[in-house]
Amino acid sequence: MSQELATRYPLVLVPGMLGFIRLLLYPYWYGIIPALRRGGARVIAVQVSPLNSSEVRGEQLLTQIQRIMAETGAARVNLIGHSQGALTARYAAAKRPDWVASVTSVAGPNHGSELADYLARHSPAHSFKGRILSALLRGVAALMALLETGYRGPKLPVDIHASHQSLTTEGVALFNRQYPQGLPTTWGGQGPEQVGGVRYYSWSGTLQPGKTNRGRNLFDGTSRSCRLFARAFVREAGQCDGMVGRYSSHLGQVIGDDYPLDHFDIVNQSLGLVGKGAEPIRLFVEHAQRLKAADL
Ligand code: CA
Numbered sequence: 279m280s281q282e283l284a285t286r287y288p289l290v291l292v293p294g295m296l297g298f299i300r301l302l303l304y305p306y307w308y309g310i311i312p313a314l315r316r317g318g319a320r321v322i323a324v325q326v327s328p329l330n331s332s333e334v335r336g337e338q339l340l341t342q343i344q345r346i347m348a349e350t351g352a353a354r355v356n357l358i359g360h361s362q363g364a365l366t367a368r369y370a371a372a373k374r375p376d377w378v379a380s381v382t383s384v385a386g387p388n389h390g391s392e393l394a395d396y397l398a399r400h401s402p403a404h405s406f407k408g409r410i411l412s413a414l415l416r417g418v419a420a421l422m423a424l425l426e427t428g429y430r431g432p433k434l435p436v437d438i439h440a441s442h443q444s445l446t447t448e449g450v451a452l453f454n455r456q457y458p459q460g461l462p463t464t465w466g467g468q469g470p471e472q473v474g475g476v477r478y479y480s481w482s483g484t485l486q487p488g489k490t491n492r493g494r495n496l497f498d499g500t501s502r503s504c505r506l507f508a509r510a511f512v513r514e515a516g517q518c519d520g521m522v523g524r525y526s527s528h529l530g531q532v533i534g535d536d537y538p539l540d541h542f543d544i545v546n547q548s549l550g551l552v553g554k555g556a557e558p559i560r561l562f563v564e565h566a567q568r569l570k571a572a573d574l
């Protein structure tokens with residue numbers, strides 16, 4: 279087996295809101311884990327509360343990191359978080375920088391999601407629409423918990439309000455005041471590459487008519503959802519992946535922020551249906567090479 283992706287520390291993949299490891303046989307990180315393992319990487323996908331605050335999810339992640347270190351004998355881990363998984367990873371690294379070699383944000387709402395802001399304005403928690411949305415999310419989370427086959431651990435608590443608050447621009451600003459590690463100081467800039475011994479990286483995509491809405495995405499419902507959600511964006515109108523803005527995703531070293539990938543394409547969803555010319559798996563493979571070259 280090739281060892282070109284055999285990083286020093288294991289790669290721990292942290293999912294976003296409504297995330298999972300595997301629903302029956304269907305993985306969240308579709309095609310990504312086998313590609314990394316073929317190159318000799320140790321890869322572990324974890325599960326945290328699908329609907330909860332980044333702090334609660336982060337505490338759950340810390341427990342899992344401890345278990346992974348005990349099981350693998352690794353002294354630290356490389357965290358790669360998609361969407362809210364990035365905030366979850368940032369929390370864990372802020373609390374235990376000695377356990378975390380690097381944090382990589384993949385389409386992470388590191389300055390909040392304008393979609394969450396839109397929902398806060400148009401479907402507040404106490405409103406009729408807000409209550410319907412909560413019930414719907416609760417149902418989806420319960421169904422997903424039934425179908426989850428990759429997670430073995432205690433029942434994970436659900437808090438829909440905390441989950442939503444953790445993703446708005448206002449909520450993430452509060453989070454950022456407590457856990458600023460890796461954030462850029464200017465809007466659209468890059469963050470420090472290393473803070474407290476932890477390396478920080480990020481990448482993200484944008485909707486690009488003619489690319490993201492073509493090719494195999496023509497058959498992908500999540501791609502259509504992203505195009506609908508993108509209409510909620512004001513500050514980063516035309517510069518978002520449907521759920522997260524291009525500049526909002528910046529953390530540490532910005533590897534790229536305009537790949538032709540919507541918010542689901544970036545983890546090769548759904549079923550590897552992505553837009554024309556998109557190669558989401560290649561970005562993960564190249565990143566493992568980058569981490570290995572940095573002795574991480
Ligand atoms: Ca897709």
